[in-house]
Amino acid sequence: MKLLWKVCGMRDEQNIKDVAALQPDFMGFIFFKKSKRFVGDDFDAQSLHSILSKTKKVGVFVNEDPEVVRSIVSKYKLDFVQLHGHESAEECNSLKESGIGVFKAFAVDEDFDFSILNEYQGKVDYFLFDTKAKGGFGGHGITFDWSLLEQYSLKTPFLLAGGIDLRNIPEVKELNHKMLAGIDVNSKFEIEPAFKNIEMLRDLKGQLKLF
């Protein structure tokens, strides 16, 4: 099984180049000002286009005004948006219908009601299942009980997120969920917020090849 991989929370130009050389399927840029991985107001759009050719660019947003989302997508020529707040199925659909790929993130814990996903079917490209944690919206570095995913039976593929590090890759392998399309890594691969450890990511890439 070929698993896609996404490296999220990038900002530094040289670090972006170094991660791009590993050719992850997706690279994520956080446009949520309250995040410690926020790209910043003067993030350089030009360098982003030239560095990333094969890797798809994903903008991460939390309850952002849809018009602001669209203008950032256009400015940075993003391929996907990752909506990590309480965005509606209609908002996802409207972005998708205009040709923008959509990841819709959901915060999962033992009380998560998987039936709320029904209305998003066909209106997103991927679900992204992250850990529900107190305070903030993502980047907590905490895993959730992945056995809860046995309750997920829809046809939309999903990425697994939340505290994934090198040690729990064997557990990802054992998941064996037929709609698991890939993994999203972030804080566990950082030297500091928004600066990734290239050696760890190289190791991850090697492990994913063995899937």
Ligand SMILES: O=C(O)c1ccccc1N[C@@H]1O[C@H](COP(=O)(O)O)[C@@H](O)[C@H]1O
């Ligand atoms: O990383 C952040 O700061 C962040 C802020 C707001 C929304 C999403 C954010 N990151 C996303 O969180 C998940 C899990 O990250 P981690 O592995 O637990 O650190 C990942 O999808 C990031 O894209």
